[in-house]
Amino acid sequence: MRSIEDILGLAPVIPVLIIEDLAQAVPLGRALVAGGLPVLEITLRTPVAMDCIERMAGEIEGAVVGAGTVINPQMRRAAAAVGAQFCVSPGLIEGETAGGQAPLLPGVATATELIAGIAAGFTCFKLFPANVVGGVGALKAFASPFQQARFCPTGGVSAENARDYLALPNVVCVGGSWVAPADVVRAGDWGRITALAAEASGLGR
Numbered sequence: 503m504r505s506i507e508d509i510l511g512l513a514p515v516i517p518v519l520i521i522e523d524l525a526q527a528v529p530l531g532r533a534l535v536a537g538g539l540p541v542l543e544i545t546l547r548t549p550v551a552m553d554c555i556e557r558m559a560g561e562i563e564g565a566v567v568g569a570g571t572v573i574n575p576q577m578r579r580a581a582a583a584v585g586a587q588f589c590v591s592p593g594l595i596e597g598e599t600a601g602g603q604a605p606l607l608p609g610v611a612t613a614t615e616l617i618a619g620i621a622a623g624f625t626c627f628k629l630f631p632a633n634v635v636g637g638v639g640a641l642k643a644f645a646s647p648f649q650q651a652r653f654c655p656t657g658g659v660s661a662e663n664a665r666d667y668l669a670l671p672n673v674v675c676v677g678g679s680w681v682a683p684a685d686v687v688r689a690g691d692w693g694r695i696t697a698l699a700a701e702a703s704g705l706g707r
């Protein structure tokens with residue numbers, strides 16, 4: 503099992519995916535991996551999300567498939583059971599720790615939440631919603647008091663501002679939905695998805 507640190511280090515961008523149609527899951531994932539983005543976050547926001555994780559984890563060579571929008575321990579356990587290799591939450595989940603099945607990347611927005619997360623043993627955090635809670639300025643401010651913390655800012659990150667985040671020493675990678683726009687996915691334009699992924703994977707330092 504890979505640690506969350508290792509997973510976040512695999513690519514500069516984690517696509518945040520809201521998949522409505524199970525038939526699109528594998529071709530979408532393959533298109534992203536082909537463009538150089540192997541780490542895929544499938545949000546648990548659609549009825550087919552768990553099936554998507556199972557299928558993508560089993561069928562896409564080179565993909566590291568995780569569950570997003572995990573907001574309670576039951577969702578984490580269920581995602582791990584269908585093959586999720588990591589979980590992402592928009593916040594801290596009471597009682598959940600870093601280790602165990604499907605390592606967790608919890609979301610934080612404030613210093614108090616960071617203190618609670620560090621006390622629970624976490625070193626990697628999703629800053630969420632990044633652009634709303636201070637963005638680059640907040641991450642620069644957190645760097646000195648929270649030297650052990652590493653971040654994956656998500657929420658409002660785009661091709662336009664991703665480089666600003668990735669230039670920060672405490673940012674490991676960013677997350678975002680811009681690499682898989684809903685209309686492009688609906689149209690099944692996998693070539694376009696691969697092109698967007700290739701552009702995003704080139705943002706790495």
Ligand code: 3PG
Nearest residue numbers: 518656657658659678679
């Ligand atoms: C989300 O949970 O939807 C993610 O934070 C993605 O945000 P984005 O759509 O602004 O990239």
